[in-house]
Structure formats: C-alpha cells, structure tokens
Amino acid sequence: QLQSMEKDVGDMKNMKADDPNRRTKVMLQLVNEFSDSFNRAIEGSADVSLSELSGGAKINRIFYERFPYLLVKQAYDERALRKEISIAIRNIHGIRSGLFTPDLAFEAICKKMIRNLSDPTLQCCDLVQTELLGIIQKLGENLSRYPSLRDEVERILADVIRGAGVRAQEQCTMLVELELAYINTNHPDFIGFHNAEKMASGGAGTSGAGSAGNRKSVQGTQVIRKGWLATPSGMMGQSKDFWFVLSADTLAWYKDDQEKEQKYLLKLDNLKLRDSTSKSFIGKAGHKVELFNPDARYLFKENKFLELGATSEEELDSWKASLLRAGVFPEMSDNVRGQQEDDAGTNSLDPALERQVETIRNLVDSYMAIVNKTVQDMVPKAIMHLMVAELKEHLSSELIASLYSAGGDLMQESPEEAKRREDLLNMYNMTKEALRIISDVN
Secondary structure, rough: HHHHHHHHHHHOOHHHHHHOOHHHHHHHHHHHHHHHHHHHHHHHHOOOOOOOOOOOOHHHHHHHHHHHHHHHOOOOOOHHHHHHHHHHHHHHHHHOOOOOOOOHHHHHHHOOOOOHHHHHHOOOOOOOHHHHHHHHHHHHHHHOOOOOHHHHHHHHHHHHHHHHHHHHHHHHHHHHHHHHHHHOOOOOOOOHHHHHHHHHHOOOOOOOOOHHHOOOOOOOOOOOEEEEEEEEEOOEEEEEEEEEEEEEOEEEEEEEOOOOOOEEEEEEOOEEEOOOOOOEEEEOOOEEEEOOOOOOOOEEEEEEEEEEEEEEEHHHHHHHHHHHHHOEOOOOOHHHOOOOOOOOOOOOOOOHHHHHHHHHHHHHHHHHHHHHHHHHHHHHHHHHHHHHHHHHHHHHHOHHHHHHHHHHOOOOOOOOHHHHHHHHHHHHHHHHHHHHHHHHOO
C-alpha cells in the first residue's frame, strides 16, 4: 500500500500553492492533454465507445447522412414544379405565342430552387457547432480538479466555436450566392438544350421519372443496407424486430439475420417517406418512420403503410439516408401539396407548351444535380476549414495565451481535490510511521 502511494505523494509533497513555476507547468500539461484529447475525438483513436457515436463520427454522420437528407427535403413536387415552369413560360411569352423555348424560364426556376438550399447549409453549420460544443464540454470533465481553469477553457473555446460558426455560415451563404450569381450552362456535365429537347421529343420523363428527386443513386439489385428494425406486432401494440435488407429496388425483411425465412418483399416504386407520430407500438424503438404509397390504397396486404422503428435517432437518420439512395424520398409538405391544385388559368392542352415544359424540366433536372453535388462537396469542406481546423489551431497555439490574459487564480484546486490530497498525505505518513514502529519492535 505504501508503494502504491509513493508516486502520487511524491508530487503532492513538493506542491506549493504559491509556486508560479509549478502552476505554469501543470497548466501547460493540462492544456496539451486537452488538445490531444480533442484531436483524438475528431480524428478517431483506438479508445472508442462501443455504445454510441461520438466526436468526429457524429460530424461525419451530419455531413453524409443528415445534410443530404435536409437537401432532399427541399425537393419540389413534380406536378407543382411543372406548373411553375408552365406559368413562367407563359409569362415570358406574354401576349405572343412563343415558337421557341425561353431560357429565362430555366434560369428563373433554377434560381428559385438554389435559394432553397440556403436553409439546409445553415442547419448543417448549426449541427456541427452543437457537436463541437458538446465535445468541449465532455473533455472539460478532465479539468474538474481545477474548476476555474475548466470554466475559463470552456468559455474561451465556446467563443471561438461560435465565432467560427458565424464565419462558416457566411461562407456557406456565399456558396449559395455564387451559384445564384451565374448559371453556368457550359458546365461539362450539363446536358444542354439539344439533348434536353431530344429527351422531351422522345417522351422521356413525361411522368416525372426523370426528375432529380426521383432518381436513385444506385442501380439494379445492389444491397444498400442491412440491419434490425422494429415493426408493430400483435393486438397490444407490441413491436417485434426483423432483419431488413434494403436494395436499390426492394425492401425485404426476414425473421433473423440468416435471411432464410423471408416475411415479405416490398417494391420501392413510388414509395414516400414520412416521420411517424403515432403510438401504434411500444418498446425500445422510440424513433419511427413510415413508408407509404400516395397513389395506392394499400402498401402491402391490407396495410396502408409500413411503420419502422429504430432504437436511436442516429440509427433512424442513417436508415433515412439509405432510403434516399434507393429513391424513397420524404413526403412533400402541405404547402407544396396545396400547390398541386390546378386552376383554370394554368391548365393547358397545348402540345407545344407541354414540350417546352418538358424541355425546361430536363434542363433544370440536369443543372440542379450539378448544384447539389457541388453544395454537398463544398459545405463540409468549408465547415472543416473554418470551424474544426480553426478550433484545432486555437487549441495548439493560442489557448495558453488566452488563459494568461484572462487573469485570476485559474489553478486554484477544488475543495474536494484539496481534501483528497490532504487525506492521502495523512494516510501516507501514518502508514510510514506504523511501519517504523513495527520495525523497531522487531
């Protein structure tokens, strides 16, 4: 027991409350350890949690699951979008009967859709900022021995994160404004007017299948995701777990992960996604989502929808992102649904106008795919540069200077720590004295 206390006591015996050199040494050591812990939390390390995502893994999920889902939720309903294109074309032609498809209609529709990307980019910045603040607060527990130092470190870094968050939001807003400033129809991935008109003449996409909101990012029978989800089971509202397999075209569920006894195979054509607020089943799966077909009375057998439950919000968001890849998109809002009500002034049976609408629709589809790809790529880069990298830089080179300039007695121990140190020294001295007495007796 005496040997086990030697190391701690060796430091404590030489501790002097008014020794500035030792205070500085301890502060430098704690700040360096704090910085290293933050880097490990962001970059990942072997010391990982097995129960939940944390640190950099959560930020990665925001970038590649939450953010794409927020972007897709801004997608237009097909019929409402075609209605807007038709109105734009008519207004541009005015009293004249236009012979050619007006490119101004294409720009007007694209700019309206690009403006709608602003909110998801700002939400992405907010989510990352919240996660960074959570990381700092969690790491601050390692400084609990010195409460004043812990509070000052958290205050300084919170100000840095909020300031960086403002700059990141400004940069993301600028990215959207850059897309609005110039519609680059010479982009190598843009289909161009000739190809769009050819697609329209050939009848491609007349049912809305060619829209960006209805395209799948994977093709064929490729398996996108596998995992356990809960579904309602029984008369008492209990839930039962099944093994689900999501591919590009189907969603199948089995009794277990051996995938031998299939319960049902559901086609994904025309399916939509919506959050579930019902209390149809209880259990661990407290986060739920519903799949339904707006054009059919029943989804499968005698069920109007399929309710799926996950054990956590992170798991549910991950499944939503996987469903997006399979072409299952969120249900449109009530406002967008109301726009589908065609009035007498916007209906048209003019084949020429319908062909022009289809041409513009194909052009918008192609260009917005380019814009979405750019935004999904640039927003995470901007956030990493302006928020995460800046916080790392402040931790490694400026935090010590900020702590010194704050003034005050930051290295004052907490009463609990001071009492623990005093008790340990007393126990060490009593143990040593007891051993001396025993030695003398012998």
